Amino acid sequence: MSRFLHSKFNSLDPYDTSGELESMNGGYIRLNTNESPFQLSEKVMDCAKKAAGTLNFYSDPDCTKLREKLSDLMNVKPSEIVFGNGSDEILNFIFMAFCEHGAAFPDITYSFYKILAKFHGVDFVTVPLDENFRINPDDYKNFNGRTIIITNPNAPTGIFLELKDVEEIINQNPDSLIIIDEAYIDFACLSGRQGDGSAKNLIHKYKNLIVVRTFSKSRSMAGARLGWCMTCEDIARDMNNIKNTITPYNINAMTQAVALAVLEDEEGTQKNIDIIKKIRDDTKNNLREIGFEVLDSSANFLFARHEKISGEKIFEELKRKKIMIRHFSRPERITNFNRITIGTPEQMKIFLEAIEGVVRQ
Ligand code: PMP
Numbered sequence: 303m304s305r306f307l308h309s310k311f312n313s314l315d316p317y318d319t320s321g322e323l324e325s326m327n328g329g330y331i332r333l334n335t336n337e338s339p340f341q342l343s344e345k346v347m348d349c350a351k352k353a354a355g356t357l358n359f360y361s362d363p364d365c366t367k368l369r370e371k372l373s374d375l376m377n378v379k380p381s382e383i384v385f386g387n388g389s390d391e392i393l394n395f396i397f398m399a400f401c402e403h404g405a406a407f408p409d410i411t412y413s414f415y416k417i418l419a420k421f422h423g424v425d426f427v428t429v430p431l432d433e434n435f436r437i438n439p440d441d442y443k444n445f446n447g448r449t450i451i452i453t454n455p456n457a458p459t460g461i462f463l464e465l466k467d468v469e470e471i472i473n474q475n476p477d478s479l480i481i482i483d484e485a486y487i488d489f490a491c492l493s494g495r496q497g498d499g500s501a502k503n504l505i506h507k508y509k510n511l512i513v514v515r516t517f518s519k520s521r522s523m524a525g526a527r528l529g530w531c532m533t534c535e536d537i538a539r540d541m542n543n544i545k546n547t548i549t550p551y552n553i554n555a556m557t558q559a560v561a562l563a564v565l566e567d568e569e570g571t572q573k574n575i576d577i578i579k580k581i582r583d584d585t586k587n588n589l590r591e592i593g594f595e596v597l598d599s600s601a602n603f604l605f606a607r608h609e610k611i612s613g614e615k616i617f618e619e620l621k622r623k624k625i626m627i628r629h630f631s632r633p634e635r636i637t638n639f640n641r642i643t644i645g646t647p648e649q650m651k652i653f654l655e656a657i658e659g660v661v662r663q
Contacts (some may be wrong), residue, residue, distance in 0.1 A: 357521065
């Protein structure tokens, strides 16, 4: 710590990216960060190249074309959308703007909420998942204006909360802002179409709801950093005011161009989603056959523990075989679970052979 650092930052608790960094540099099969294993198409990459030619200019601070395209696709008004540099930035805006009366979220969920709450000095409570790792809407009552954050499907469990339960939480908390983080919703798809079961269908009904989305998962753009949210116009205006105060050009020109091109190919996106879902369900069955308990996932990852071998041992053994999955040393209840991102069929074949080897040892 330098002597110049503001005293309010004396005890920062940053997000741990060490696993990500290690797997980037060491020739690993990366099944640890819930990215898409599919590259962008040649056509999209050509758009990126074209956009690179405009990088001498600032990017469009309103993402006008992208906003219009998304508004058409999602059936919301352009003024009901906010863009962020990854959905992590959207979450940051939310903690900055709206959590004066505290926050509440499940005890097992995306770890960034706790990090942001601490950073912004937001008082937070965590609500335990039930014995089946499910969110029980009855547990979300009497929060007196705390902002409630639900990841749906949840991470790292992958478990989906039905829209009627989401709506129950909203109804029970008219004085709270409700955040539904739908980073993985495209893989839930009850009827097979991306985005089914989304709380986006409620944003015109409730004025205390923000639905957060990302291009990092189903749309293969994790490295381009693009997140966004849908909400009522008043809330969107507040968030855009904050955005325009601290980071007006938060979405770079290449990312805007690439996202627009990706949205032109919804069929391609749906095809990738269908492949991931199929491999996910096959891998779940394969793991169950060799003694794993695997939660029913509606996301692009599985959460699994073995009846006899510790989570840490499985993680270490796979790492030795150059396969990186995500191990959680906390909280205690999940230390024997690992989270496994769904990769390509070839990667999952290697993964399954390796994990069978670990079990047989
Ligand atoms: N929400 C959840 C639940 C996530 O798992 C992630 C990715 N780790 C994010 C938000 C952030 O994703 P991004 O910033 O890449 O949009």
